[in-house]
Amino acid sequence: MKTVSDEVEQEVSTGSLPAWDRVEELARSAHARFRHDDEGAVATYIPVLAEVDPALFGVCVAEVSGAVHEVGETSYEFSVQSISKAFVYALVCEEHGHEVVRERVGVDNTGLAFNSVIAVELNDGHPMNPMVNAGALATTALMPGASFAEQWENVRTGLSRFAGRQLELDGEVYRSESATNARNKAIARLLQSYGRIDLDPLEVVDVYTRQCALRVDARDLAVMGATLADGGVNPVTGERVVSAQVCRDTLAVLASTGMYERSGEWLFEIGLPAKSGVTGGIVAIAPGKGAIGTFSPRLDPAGNSVRGRHATAYLSRALGLNIFASAAQAAATGVPDGVEHSA
Ligand code: GLN
Numbered sequence: 001m002k003t004v005s006d007e008v009e010q011e012v013s014t015g016s017l018p019a020w021d022r023v024e025e026l027a028r029s030a031h032a033r034f035r036h037d038d039e040g041a042v043a044t045y046i047p048v049l050a051e052v053d054p055a056l057f058g059v060c061v062a063e064v065s066g067a068v069h070e071v072g073e074t075s076y077e078f079s080v081q082s083i084s085k086a087f088v089y090a091l092v093c094e095e096h097g098h099e100v101v102r103e104r105v106g107v108d109n110t111g112l113a114f115n116s117v118i119a120v121e122l123n124d125g126h127p128m129n130p131m132v133n134a135g136a137l138a139t140t141a142l143m144p145g146a147s148f149a150e151q152w153e154n155v156r157t158g159l160s161r162f163a164g165r166q167l168e169l170d171g172e173v174y175r176s177e178s179a180t181n182a183r184n185k186a187i188a189r190l191l192q193s194y195g196r197i198d199l200d201p202l203e204v205v206d207v208y209t210r211q212c213a214l215r216v217d218a219r220d221l222a223v224m225g226a227t228l229a230d231g232g233v234n235p236v237t238g239e240r241v242v243s244a245q246v247c248r249d250t251l252a253v254l255a256s257t258g259m260y261e262r263s264g265e266w267l268f269e270i271g272l273p274a275k276s277g278v279t280g281g282i283v284a285i286a287p288g289k290g291a292i293g294t295f296s297p298r299l300d301p302a303g304n305s306v307r308g309r310h311a312t313a314y315l316s317r318a319l320g321l322n323i324f325a326s327a328a329q330a331a332a333t334g335v336p337d338g339v340e341h342s343a
Contacts, residue, residue, distance in 0.1 A: 040298030058218035081277030125194025225291025271322030
């Protein structure tokens with residue numbers, strides 16, 4: 001079937017961030033406003049995560065120009081966890097293309113928890129989307145590499161290129177999660193039974209567990225997000241990591257599924273594709289403009305960082321990032337003389 005994408009050149013929407021000083025001022029104000037918010041609780045389901053200091057809070061805005069604004073604990077490292085799913089998905093799309101990945105993994109919200117087994121059963125063994133564990137495991141299984149060691153190395157170097165620096169494995173988190181991730185192993189076996197994973201499912205879980213245990217900070221998240229906002233070129237290093245088409249696909253998936261079962265509400269309130277992880281990171285992407293990376297460990301019941309959510313909502317509004325917001329052209333500029341509006 002011929003689609004519009006075969007015939008029409010992709011143009012991009014325009015708009016830019018406010019001046020550097022204004023972005024800096026708003027990033028500071030986002031941090032100051034929410035730093036005393038003590039709502040929520042840190043994740044404990046991977047035992048070692050419970051030890052984190054809940055008071056940590058970092059806010060970072062990375063612009064597509066390469067400018068980076070950092071406030072608070074933006075260089076405190078934590079394991080990337082579910083946020084890795086967004087970037088591994090982009091790498092896999094770059095390798096296999098839009099159609100193959102859509103067929104194998106899917107793009108629709110499950111409406112169920114990120115580690116749901118029922119979601120797989122309800123959909124005839126189809127994982128549904130790459131931002132829940134079933135889809136993320138099926139996605140990791142598609143990473144290029146002749147061995148599991150090579151696949152893992154490709155995950156690590158790929159995510160490092162998004163971040164613009166070499167990311168390292170947190171061995172303690174990796175071991176802690178490996179010892180307690182029976183459910184992920186069950187999901188991988190279930191996918192194998194439905195023919196959705198061709199490789200050894202336990203090895204796939206191992207690569208996935210390592211991917212989740214890569215250490216990042218809030219600044220890395222912002223730069224990684226800004227790469228997706230910049231048509232696939234890391235605005236700090238200038239390196240092309242993925243194609244512009246892959247960025248578009250990835251952001252569409254994030255918009256519908258990046259914030260767990262709260263993805264609809266997040267889009268409604270904040271209006272940006274985003275991904276969160278259980279360690280308290282959030283990356284929100286404003287296409288063509290930049291990205292916001294936040295880190296604070298206290299989570300709401302859906303598993304999203306409370307301060308991160310508030311700070312991102314504030315910045316989305318104040319910086320004019322909501323992708324659904326518009327103002328009437330006539331109100332801003334006045335209706336030009338001689339233009340007749342038909343009813
Ligand atoms: N490694 C975690 C898991 O697979 C990631 C979960 C998350 O951040 N939501 O269970």
